[in-house]
Amino acid sequence: xxxxxxxxxxxxxxxxxFRPDLRHWPVVVLSNNDGCVVSRSAAAKALGxxxxxxxxxxxxxxVRHGVEVFSSNYALYADISQRVMRVLAExxxxxxxxxxxxAFLDVGGIADLAAFGRRLRAxxxxxxxxxxxxxxxxxxxxxxxxxxxxxxxxxxxGVVDLSDRERQRRLLRITPVEEVWGVGRRLSRRxxxxxxxxxxxxxxxxxxxxxxxxxxxxxxTAMELDGVPCFGxxxxxxxxxxxxxxxxFGERVTSLAAMRQAVCAYTATACxxxxxxxxxxxxxxxxxxxxxxAGTAYYGNAAHGSLPAPSxxxxxxxxxxxxxxxxxxxDGHAYVKAGVMLHDCCPMAPMQLSLLGTQGLHASDALMTxxxxxxxxxxxxxxxxxxxxDPSWTMFRSHLSPAYTTNWNAIPCVR
Amino acid sequence: xxxxxxxxxxxxxxxxxxAGVAVALAVASVSAGFPSPAEDYIEQxxxxxxxxxxxPPATFFVRVTGTxxxxxxxxxxxxxxxxxxxxxxxxxxxxxxxxGELTVKELATTPVLRLIPRNSAYxxxxxxxxxxxxxxxxxxxxxxxxx
Numbered sequence: 001x002x003x004x005x006x007x008x009x010x011x012x013x014x015x016x017x018f019r020p021d022l023r024h025w026p027v028v029v030l031s032n033n034d035g036c037v038v039s040r041s042a043a044a045k046a047l048g049x050x051x052x053x054x055x056x057x058x059x060x061x062x063v064r065h066g067v068e069v070f071s072s073n074y075a076l077y078a079d080i081s082q083r084v085m086r087v088l089a090e091x092x093x094x095x096x097x098x099x100x101x102x103a104f105l106d107v108g109g110i111a112d113l114a115a116f117g118r119r120l121r122a123x124x125x126x127x128x129x130x131x132x133x134x135x136x137x138x139x140x141x142x143x144x145x146x147x148x149x150x151x152x153x154x155x156x157x158g159v160v161d162l163s164d165r166e167r168q169r170r171l172l173r174i175t176p177v178e179e180v181w182g183v184g185r186r187l188s189r190r191x192x193x194x195x196x197x198x199x200x201x202x203x204x205x206x207x208x209x210x211x212x213x214x215x216x217x218x219x220x221t222a223m224e225l226d227g228v229p230c231f232g233x234x235x236x237x238x239x240x241x242x243x244x245x246x247x248x249f250g251e252r253v254t255s256l257a258a259m260r261q262a263v264c265a266y267t268a269t270a271c272x273x274x275x276x277x278x279x280x281x282x283x284x285x286x287x288x289x290x291x292x293x294a295g296t297a298y299y300g301n302a303a304h305g306s307l308p309a310p311s312x313x314x315x316x317x318x319x320x321x322x323x324x325x326x327x328x329x330x331d332g333h334a335y336v337k338a339g340v341m342l343h344d345c346c347p348m349a350p351m352q353l354s355l356l357g358t359q360g361l362h363a364s365d366a367l368m369t370x371x372x373x374x375x376x377x378x379x380x381x382x383x384x385x386x387x388x389x390d391p392s393w394t395m396f397r398s399h400l401s402p403a404y405t406t407n408w409n410a411i412p413c414v415r
Numbered sequence: 416x417x418x419x420x421x422x423x424x425x426x427x428x429x430x431x432x433x434a435g436v437a438v439a440l441a442v443a444s445v446s447a448g449f450p451s452p453a454e455d456y457i458e459q460x461x462x463x464x465x466x467x468x469x470x471p472p473a474t475f476f477v478r479v480t481g482t483x484x485x486x487x488x489x490x491x492x493x494x495x496x497x498x499x500x501x502x503x504x505x506x507x508x509x510x511x512x513x514x515g516e517l518t519v520k521e522l523a524t525t526p527v528l529r530l531i532p533r534n535s536a537y538x539x540x541x542x543x544x545x546x547x548x549x550x551x552x553x554x555x556x557x558x559x560x561x562x
Binding site for chain 1: 470471472473475476477478479480481483494495499500510512515516517518519549551
């Protein structure tokens with residue numbers, strides 16, 4: 001038996017948490033670079049502000065309804081997320097963190113699921129201030145549907161126990177097939193041509209046929225709708241194969257010097273992520289491109305290169321990144337995005353490389369550890385001079401809220 | 416058409432819980448007579464987090480502005496640890512939302528529900544059923560730094 005716990009309007013709720021004056025107010029959160037709406041409070045939804053609408057189209061709503069706009073504050077969301085996940089881990093035997101605001105729980109062996117769900121929901125609400133919806137069912141795919149039911153119908157109190165076969169059928173019958181977990185818009189068009197319109201139709205279909213005409217995954221999804229568990233709780237995801245660091249620029253980048261700083265900064269971030277996962281990488285690629293919508297000539301390119309041996313040292317990747325950038329840089333373009341990817345990751349294992357000289361390796365590891373420690377301590381920052389000191393290419397975050405939970409100078413005030 | 420696998424969301428780093436500064440405490444006490452040689456050892460490193468935080472996911476920090484609690488020893492600029500998981504009872508110091516504002520007061524549940532400032536210049540706030548208020552949590556600790 002699985003439960004899917006999903007935070008309601010997560011980013012907007014985090015913003016409201018320390019702004020009690022905004023508790024019942026229309027609040028929206030914008031994506032990177034203040035691009036478009038990625039989260040809406042209940043009141044903002046009620047105003048009819050759609051998901052994904054570009055920020056400049058909100059002007060009227062801001063003037064007429066006083067909609068409060070926030071830039072994405074990832075430090076805050078990550079902190080609140082890990083609090084929610086920790087509460088879940090305390091109350092449920094096994095937890096799979098599925099995304100920043102969703103987790104699957106193994107709730108097998110719990111007698112009164114509805115009562116457990118209500119207790120879980122109340123505890124998360126009391127401890128963290130975040131409201132969640134909980135869907136429980138024999139399979140993950142059904143739990144996902146139960147969860148959307150819990151969100152859609154207020155009468156459920158945010159908790160739906162879908163273990164009863166007849167209740168499953170009633171919900172599946174009114175669920176369009178494109179709303180099933182893992183069934184996208186394009187796939188659903190093909191399914192509808194075959195007369196599969198609802199989740200119930202998909203679950204009743206012959207699984208062998210689905211496997212032949214589509215994929216094993218779709219056949220499994222159909223079995224899950226039928227109540228047969230195929231996807232287990234993913235307790236230990238395999239170590240990542242790539243590490244990515246990439247962002248859109250706040251201001252277009254036109255000079256090689258500025259681009260070099262940006263690529264060096266992304267490389268430093270990617271290397272830190274790599275080390276946090278206790279991994280080395282052997283090769284890297286970088287990419288950059290101009291805006292595909294600007295109307296001017298589009299240019300985009302990528303380059304890939306390898307090191308002689310796996311490394312976790314930012315300096316090795318900086319040297320390589322510089323050469324890769326020189327290979328693809330073209331003057332005369334206004335770049336909107338660049339990024340760095342580290343490949344061929346393997347666990348840190350200095351012993352295997354002792355032939356290359358452990359002395360040098362240890363010194364490099366020690367230096368990188370020292371750099372990461374200083375940056376995590378919150379007392380100061382060290383960074384590579386090639387990132388630039390006051391770079392112009394950083395993100396636009398003009399509506400950023402304070403780091404309420406991660407910076408002593410930004411904690412909320414009480415009278 | 417994505418198969419149901421975890422979405423690619425990178426959770427950004429935050430300071431480790433253990434990043435708190437450990438303070439070594441020598442347990443030897445000053446007394447007459449011969450000191451026990453064993454007492455020369457440092458018993459354990461103290462972490463101030465242990466003292467202030469019993470339930471990490473439910474503990475938040477807030478800063479005090481104003482003097483409404485000055486007679487309870489809570490001064491402007493003090494930092495309070497608030498545990499949202501602890502049930503507030505009569506006589507506890509709590510953080511509450513009243514009129515859309517965060518406030519620190521003493522909770523009184525009898526004879527009527529009130530939030531009491533600990534400053535004789537202020538009046539208690541009587542809470543009625545239809546008022547917009549919420550008790551957020553119990554204040555469990557105070558941090559004050561001196562120059």
